[in-house]
Amino acid sequence: MSQGYAISVKNVEKSFGTTKVLKDINIEIKEGEFVAIVGKSGCGKSTLLRLICGLDTVTGGAIDIIDEQNPAEQAGVKFLFQEARLLPWQRVWKNIALVSEKKSKEVAIEALKSVKLEDKADEWPGTLSGGQKQRVSLARALSSDPKVLLLDEPLGALDALTRIEMQVLIENLWKEKRFTAILVTHDVSEAIYLADRVILIENGEITMDERIALARPRKRDSSFAYFENKILSRLLEQNESLEGADSFNI
Amino acid sequence: MEKTRKLPVWSNKLAAWIIPVVVVILWAIWGTTQSSSNSLLPTIEQVWKGFLRLLKDGTLWENIKISTFRAFKGLFWGGAIGFTLGVINGISRKIDHLLNNPIQMVRNVPYLAMMPLILVWFGIGETTKTILIAIGTFFPIYLNTYSGIRYIDSGLIEMSKVYGIKNKDLYLHVIFPGALPSIMIGLKQSLGRMWVILIVAEQVAAKSGIGYMVTNAREFMLMDIIVLGLILYAILGSLSDIVTTFLERKLLKWRYSTERRS
Numbered sequence: 001m002s003q004g005y006a007i008s009v010k011n012v013e014k015s016f017g018t019t020k021v022l023k024d025i026n027i028e029i030k031e032g033e034f035v036a037i038v039g040k041s042g043c044g045k046s047t048l049l050r051l052i053c054g055l056d057t058v059t060g061g062a063i064d065i066i067d068e069q070n071p072a073e074q075a076g077v078k079f080l081f082q083e084a085r086l087l088p089w090q091r092v093w094k095n096i097a098l099v100s101e102k103k104s105k106e107v108a109i110e111a112l113k114s115v116k117l118e119d120k121a122d123e124w125p126g127t128l129s130g131g132q133k134q135r136v137s138l139a140r141a142l143s144s145d146p147k148v149l150l151l152d153e154p155l156g157a158l159d160a161l162t163r164i165e166m167q168v169l170i171e172n173l174w175k176e177k178r179f180t181a182i183l184v185t186h187d188v189s190e191a192i193y194l195a196d197r198v199i200l201i202e203n204g205e206i207t208m209d210e211r212i213a214l215a216r217p218r219k220r221d222s223s224f225a226y227f228e229n230k231i232l233s234r235l236l237e238q239n240e241s242l243e244g245a246d247s248f249n250i
Numbered sequence: 251m252e253k254t255r256k257l258p259v260w261s262n263k264l265a266a267w268i269i270p271v272v273v274v275i276l277w278a279i280w281g282t283t284q285s286s287s288n289s290l291l292p293t294i295e296q297v298w299k300g301f302l303r304l305l306k307d308g309t310l311w312e313n314i315k316i317s318t319f320r321a322f323k324g325l326f327w328g329g330a331i332g333f334t335l336g337v338i339n340g341i342s343r344k345i346d347h348l349l350n351n352p353i354q355m356v357r358n359v360p361y362l363a364m365m366p367l368i369l370v371w372f373g374i375g376e377t378t379k380t381i382l383i384a385i386g387t388f389f390p391i392y393l394n395t396y397s398g399i400r401y402i403d404s405g406l407i408e409m410s411k412v413y414g415i416k417n418k419d420l421y422l423h424v425i426f427p428g429a430l431p432s433i434m435i436g437l438k439q440s441l442g443r444m445w446v447i448l449i450v451a452e453q454v455a456a457k458s459g460i461g462y463m464v465t466n467a468r469e470f471m472l473m474d475i476i477v478l479g480l481i482l483y484a485i486l487g488s489l490s491d492i493v494t495t496f497l498e499r500k501l502l503k504w505r506y507s508t509e510r511r512s
Contacts, residue, residue: 053412078412085409089427089504098423099413124504140413 004032004180005076005147007052011061014047021047023204025061034174034181036195038188038231044204045184049150052182053079065148076147080154084133086125092136093121100143111143112136114173131162135169142173149174151183155190167193171217188235192227193218200234208234292474297481300474309463314482317459320376321448321486324383325440332388332440333433336395340429353392361386361443362450374455379448386447387440394436398429431505434498441490445483 007029014022021044029035037045050056052063054077065077086095096108105121112118115135125133134154141149151170155163171194174181185191191198192212200208212227274294281293292300304310335353339346364385372378402425410416410424452461460479467475499506 055408055412079409081405081409083405085405087406087424087427089430089502090423098415098419124507126504127507 003147003178006031006066007148007180007182008064008066009048009052009061010064012048012051012058012063013060014044014051014056015059021204022051025201025204025206027199027206027209029180029182031066032178032180033197034183034195036183036185036191036198037201038185038191038198038235039201040235041186043201045201046152048201049079049152049182049184052148053077053150055079067147076145078141078144078146078149080134080137080141080149080151082153082156084125084130084137086133086136086140088124088126090125091121092117092123092125092128095125095136096140096143099140107143108139111139114142115139115169131158131166134158134166138166138170138173142177145177146179148180148182151181151185153185155187156185163190168217170194175216188228188231189220192224192231193220198227198231200231202235290473292477296474297477300472300478304463304475304478313458313460313463314486317448317452317461318486320379320452320459321383321444324380324447325387325444327380328384328387329391329437329440331384332391332436333395336392336433336436337399340396340399341425350396357389357393361389361447365451365454369455374457378455379451382451383444383447386443390439390443391433391436394432394439395429398432398436399425401432402428431502434494434502437497438491438494441494442487445487445490449483 007027009025009027009029012022012025013020025048027035037048039045047056051058052065067076086092087098090098093105093108093112096111097103097105100107100111109118109121112121115138117132117135117139120128120132120136125136128136137154155166158166167190170181174194181194183191183194188198192214195212198208198210198212199206200210208231210227210231214223214227218224278294281295284293301310335349339350339353361382365382368378368381372381406424406428410420415424448459449461452459453465456462460482464476464479467473467479
């Protein structure tokens, strides 16, 4: 059983040219915790994820991925993109085998079983539906037993029903494997369904850090609605104040 | 939705042959109305007789062999150099800065315009024809390999980075297969050029081959052989098309299987 790594984000700043995308971000994430980061598009939430993954470098501050046994180890971080990003010229199983250590078909089939797609192992990715592709991509991420899984709106392009199926699947796999998960999304309901903690980022700053004290698996009942309402009204309130400022300027 | 009646696949293949067959039939009918004295366009019968004559004395087969060998020898060199440089420049920005500009400059010279220079340097031997074809076939393969590698889906490269696909695996399983569709387009264009250059080179500077056979026939007004030469070019060109299409279906199997489903 793999145990996720803790992640410590300290005073992180990120600028692209003169534009400051992230300003003094501080987050402590416990091992095995499921954190969701929500915010409007362009707020910097995806940038934060890319920084944690090492796809971009910070302008200021530091990100530490802490493993008790092996402090310098960062290899256990996997990333789930918004698009499945499968290699179209490799069979489904090969897409998984390529990134696993043993490169064997058995490992790939095992991983496919966890997302219930083992019968598609020999297909080309192009023949799969969007949801199936994203499930293969999830199997690929989990095949090497990651310590940290970063999810960058992986369900954004899926239809509503497939989305709910995927949310259940992700929750079950997370419960089983206990990796640390950070989900970036603009869907507040998805964030509350999946995460232990929902962090709101607005204009590059954390404006809310809400612990979701609900039992799993979560039902979309009145306490669910309470959290949803709380976060949404915070988001909309900011929107209104911005609009107010605009009209004031005019 | 428009309702279309689906025809079986073989009927499409058959359709491709309707016009050539009609042309041959018209040609044959026209031939029956001609007296033997016509010397501008031979009848199909005359061409057929010319074909059998050259087949019997062995020159036809010999010329086809020589022409085909020349063509592919040139393509081999042009393709090999084009592919190698395309890969190197596609991968390395530094070498690209050094080499790409001069290559683009040479590309703007029409390849047949280099013929006088190469004739003076290398005479009318085999080397000249190989070099001419190599130059002509180099560019399509170079350019398409280069852009195939350069414009590979950056999302996949990023994915490879995150998932630790690197070095040999990265080139073998991500970059090369990603560039392959483009490389195949280059190969197709090169094959088309290959025959054009071969014909010109053989008509200007050769003592054998189909081009020489046709030029020689013109000297003696052997219209049947001239037309036979043209038909041979058409057949050889089509054959190389068939081979590349086959190669494409084999190498880019993932594309065809995806298209079929959607």
